[in-house]
Amino acid sequence: xxxxxxxxxxxxxxxxxxxxxxxxxxxxxxxxxxxxxxxxxxxxxxxxxxxxxxxxxxxxxxxxxxxxxxxxxxxxxxxxxxxxxxxxxxxxxxxxxxxxxxxxxxxxxxxxxxxxxxxxxxxxxxxxxxxxxxxxxxxxxxxxxxxxxxxxxxxxxxxxxxxxxxxxxxxxxxxxxxxxxxxxxxxxxxxxxxxxxxxxxxxxxxxxxxxxxxxxxxxxxxxxxxxxxxxxxxxxxxxxxxxxxxxxxxxxxxxxxxxxxxxxxxxxxxxxxxxxxxxxxxxxxxxxxxxxxxxxxxxxxxxxxxxxxxxxxxxxxxxxxxxxxxxxxxxxxxxxxxxxxxxxxxxxxxxxxxxxxxxxxxxxxxxxxxxxxxxxxxxxxxxxxxxxxxxxxxxxxxxxxxxxxxxxxxxxxxxxxxxxxxxxxxxxxxxxxxxxxxxxxxxxxxxxxxxxxxxxxxxxxxxxxxxxxxxxxxxxxxxxxxxxxxxxxxxxxxxxxxxxxxxxxxxxxxxxxxxxxxxxxxxxxxxxxxxxxxxxxxxxxxxxxxxxxxxxxxxxxxxxxxxxxxxxxxxxxxxxxxxxxxxxxxxxxxxxxxxxxxxxxxxxxxxxxxxxxxxxxxxxxxxxxxxxxxx
RNA sequence: GACCUCGUAGCUCAGCUGGAUAGAGCAACUGCCUUCUAAGCAGUAGGUCACAGGUUCGAAUCCUGUCGGGGUCGCCA
Numbered sequence: 001x002x003x004x005x006x007x008x009x010x011x012x013x014x015x016x017x018x019x020x021x022x023x024x025x026x027x028x029x030x031x032x033x034x035x036x037x038x039x040x041x042x043x044x045x046x047x048x049x050x051x052x053x054x055x056x057x058x059x060x061x062x063x064x065x066x067x068x069x070x071x072x073x074x075x076x077x078x079x080x081x082x083x084x085x086x087x088x089x090x091x092x093x094x095x096x097x098x099x100x101x102x103x104x105x106x107x108x109x110x111x112x113x114x115x116x117x118x119x120x121x122x123x124x125x126x127x128x129x130x131x132x133x134x135x136x137x138x139x140x141x142x143x144x145x146x147x148x149x150x151x152x153x154x155x156x157x158x159x160x161x162x163x164x165x166x167x168x169x170x171x172x173x174x175x176x177x178x179x180x181x182x183x184x185x186x187x188x189x190x191x192x193x194x195x196x197x198x199x200x201x202x203x204x205x206x207x208x209x210x211x212x213x214x215x216x217x218x219x220x221x222x223x224x225x226x227x228x229x230x231x232x233x234x235x236x237x238x239x240x241x242x243x244x245x246x247x248x249x250x251x252x253x254x255x256x257x258x259x260x261x262x263x264x265x266x267x268x269x270x271x272x273x274x275x276x277x278x279x280x281x282x283x284x285x286x287x288x289x290x291x292x293x294x295x296x297x298x299x300x301x302x303x304x305x306x307x308x309x310x311x312x313x314x315x316x317x318x319x320x321x322x323x324x325x326x327x328x329x330x331x332x333x334x335x336x337x338x339x340x341x342x343x344x345x346x347x348x349x350x351x352x353x354x355x356x357x358x359x360x361x362x363x364x365x366x367x368x369x370x371x372x373x374x375x376x377x378x379x380x381x382x383x384x385x386x387x388x389x390x391x392x393x394x395x396x397x398x399x400x401x402x403x404x405x406x407x408x409x410x411x412x413x414x415x416x417x418x419x420x421x422x423x424x425x426x427x428x429x430x431x432x433x434x435x436x437x438x439x440x441x442x443x444x445x446x447x448x449x450x451x452x453x454x455x456x457x458x459x460x461x462x463x464x465x466x467x468x469x470x471x472x473x474x475x476x477x478x479x480x481x482x483x484x485x486x487x488x489x490x491x492x493x494x495x496x497x498x499x500x501x502x503x504x505x506x507x508x509x510x511x512x513x514x515x516x517x518x519x520x521x522x523x524x525x526x527x528x529x530x531x532x533x534x535x536x537x538x539x540x541x542x543x544x545x546x547x548x549x550x551x552x553x554x555x556x557x558x559x560x561x562x563x564x565x566x567x568x569x570x571x572x573x574x575x576x577x578x579x580x581x582x583x584x585x586x587x588x589x590x591x592x593x594x595x596x597x598x599x600x601x602x603x604x605x606x607x608x609x610x611x612x613x614x615x616x617x618x619x620x621x622x623x624x625x626x627x628x629x630x631x
Numbered sequence: 632g633a634c635c636u637c638g639u640a641g642c643u644c645a646g647c648u649g650g651a652u653a654g655a656g657c658a659a660c661u662g663c664c665u666u667c668u669a670a671g672c673a674g675u676a677g678g679u680c681a682c683a684g685g686u687u688c689g690a691a692u693c694c695u696g697u698c699g700g701g702g703u704c705g706c707c708a
Contacts, residue, residue, distance in 0.1 A: 037652070045650055047688065057688085083688085084651060124708080161708065315708090342706065351634085359706045366708050395635065396703055422637085423701080430701085459670065477670090489644060492636085494701070496643070506670055507656040508644080515670050523667050575645065578655080589663095589672045609667095631670075 002555070003093050004031045004042055006074050011044055014067040019052045031087075039079055040086030041552065047083045057083030092539035094551045098604075101554055101611035109558055112151040115381050118144040118419075119157040120389035121307070125294045126166040126198045128191040129301050129441035131424050131497060132391070132431060138486050138624065139421055140389040141307040142570040145622045150565035155381055159313040159373065162291055168272045170194045171286050172265070173201035183293050189442065191297025194290050201265070202434070209256075209263045216259045217252060223262060232258055304445055306479060306624050313373060319364055321372025325408065326358045334407045345404060355400050370401050371408075378412040385415035387568070392420040392492070419568050422494030424486075439499055448478035451502050456631070465630070473628050477511055480625045484510030487623050488574040508578050510625055513616060516581040517627045520613040523593055527606055537604040546587030547605075550612060553580045557615055561622075570623060577619040584612050 008029045015021040015029075027048050034040035046053075046061045053060040058080055065078035065085050076090040120140020123133060144156045174181070174197040183190040215221045219236055223229045232255065239251040260266055275283040302308070326343050329335035335343050335357055343358040358368050377386060388398060398418035405413035423430060431438045452474040456462060462470060485503045489495045505511040543551075556576070564572035593609060596602040617627050 032650080035651070043651085047650075050688085082651065164708070166708085340706095353704080356706055361706085363706085365706060369708095391702095392636075393702060394708090397708090399635095425701090455670075459668095461668065461670090485643095493644090494637075498643090501642095501657095504643095504657065504670095509656080509670085511670055512656095515668080519668055519671080526667065571645085575655095578645095582655085585671060586673095588667080592667060594667045631668085 041089040044085040061085040114384040116385040127195040131439035157311040158309040169201040173197040190293030322368035421491040452478035480510030546590040
């Protein structure tokens with residue numbers, strides 16, 4: 001039993017004995033960690049019980065404090081400040097609790113016997129990965145590791161968007177302007193090569209349309225297609241009447257879009273998409289080829305980043321799914337059909353609006369296939385939970401999707417969760433591919449590697465390491481810095497990344513936590529042999545305040561993981577890792593292990609050191625960070 | 632316009648199921664390597680928790696409004 005649980009039980013008893021608080025009216029007793037500026041380990045706030053005690057907060061706190069002191073040996077003393085009862089835990093309790101650390105990694109984190117899917121990454125195949133994907137991948141992977149550690153049975157999935165107009169853009173540009181260029185012939189990574197042609201397409205179409213757009217905005221454009229012409233004229237009229245800047249720029253964008261869509265290149269692109277859907281062999285063959293280049297490129301980035309997947313889904317296979325569910329929904333009366341044949345759901349009673357679930361021509365929209373894949377995933381794995389790691393710009397989409405699955409009576413719907421995360425901003429604002437302000441994932445990884453290398457060389461501590469070890473160090477160190485930097489901030493919040501300032505290796509960073517580990521490992525290497533399991537040290541052994549701090553934190557390992565897993569929040573693991581590393585570094589400066597002459601104390605400190613190292617290694621592995629033995 | 636979300640030190644972020652004197656790191660300044668790895672430790676300085684009301688014994692935290700940033704409101708994904 002946890003120390004605080006024992007104390008809570010005694011406080012509860014105190015309320016009964018002192019103030020005749022009955023079981024039914026017993027408040028939930030919470031112990032808080034005592035703030036460092038006050039003396040004590042746990043604090044009981046008595047304000048909520050003064051109504052029962054009918055005494056002042058100070059008197060109440062003193063009453064309870066005295067009772068606790070008399071009824072348990074877990075507490076050695078207490079002090080009262082206003083309504084705060086600060087309890088000092090008997091150091092014998094701390095010493096005794098350390099014997100549990102031997103096996104603490106996951107000891108009480110029992111199997112949950114629940115299947116959870118974490119879908120993350122989910123890239124488009126027309127462009128290489130960028131910083132936004134990195135946040136997604138790191139969050140997704142870390143979330144999966146966190147849930148595994150918390151006892152869930154996890155499937156990591158990647159739903160690849162390998163079809164659609166955006167891939168056709170790359171394909172068409174390559175076909176027309178690529179002159180047979182391949183990753184082999186150009187020496188370019190496959191995803192970058194395909195991305196290059198996506199940019200070529202955008203540039204060409206801009207060339208083709210910019211004079212026309214000029215004309216169109218001046219009202220001097222016309223289309224042979226009567227429908228288009230009418231839409232153009234309508235928009236133009238609205239534009240002329242528009243007053244607000246926002247509205248004007250929106251209408252101008254509409255016109256640009258209209259003109260762009262009529263451009264020859266865009267028409268050809270749409271024709272290509274139709275050919276693809278019709279199964280045209282030539283198009284399919286090109287599509288297969290270019291996608292294979294992209295996958296090779298992605299795999300290389302994933303592998304360097306250290307993320308993995310158990311299950312891949314491809315939208316080319318899933319995009320038609322969901323139509324059965326549409327039929328089912330119509331029969332159940334969850335959906336309704338409009339005159340043009342389009343199918344909708346009315347969510348106005350849930351505070352949302354009407355949402356299209358299938359087009360008038362019977363084809364799928366985004367949410368149709370998501371309904372289908374939701375069923376597919378759940379049936380394939382028998383999922384209790386299904387987590388989607390997707391940016392917060394899709395909050396609305398997932399709200400709708402989950403509501404639909406609930407209304408369709410899917411039992412797994414309750415376990416659906418959108419792990420929504422904020423964007424990564426640059427100092428200039430949002431990343432925009434059009435303006436070339438995107439931070440490329442591969443470039444960033446390489447820069448981090450070089451930074452790790454130069455910082456390590458500056459310190460000059462790598463004597464005796466061979467090239468393989470050095471490479472391993474730079475690689476792991478660079479990832480530790482990057483991953484920690486990104487995972488440290490609350491996933492829900494947007495975060496800032498400044499490419500001009502390199503990510504720190506000092507202070508609240510991944511390298512700092514890693515460093516703490518290597519310092520401990522160094523001590524353990526130098527210590528003469530000693531054995532596990534831990535023995536209970538003499539209960540009268542005097543602990544330093546630094547040791548108490550470390551022991552307290554080690555005691556919090558499991559609850560930290562449970563909480564972080566429940567909140568789907570790897571950032572909480574980062575905070576814990578920092579707290580532990582800081583506490584150990586303080587202790588490191590406070591007392592020496594190898595110079596300790598009392599063998600009992602020395603062994604206790606070695607055991608505590610090893611437990612701390614194990615704990616650090618474990619928390620870092622949740623973040624996808626691998627430790628090194630020397631740095 | 633409607634809805635969602637964020638606003639904490641010069642900068643990047645914790646703290647938010649209400650609790651004490653709001654915490655870290657970076658940057659600045661002071662000390663500490665003949666002592667287990669100084670990628671470290673100790674210290675100084677830096678705050679009207681955007682603003683205004685309200686609820687409460689108690690509000691950075693909950694409620695309302697205002698201002699400011701961002702997002703969403705496609706038969707795109």
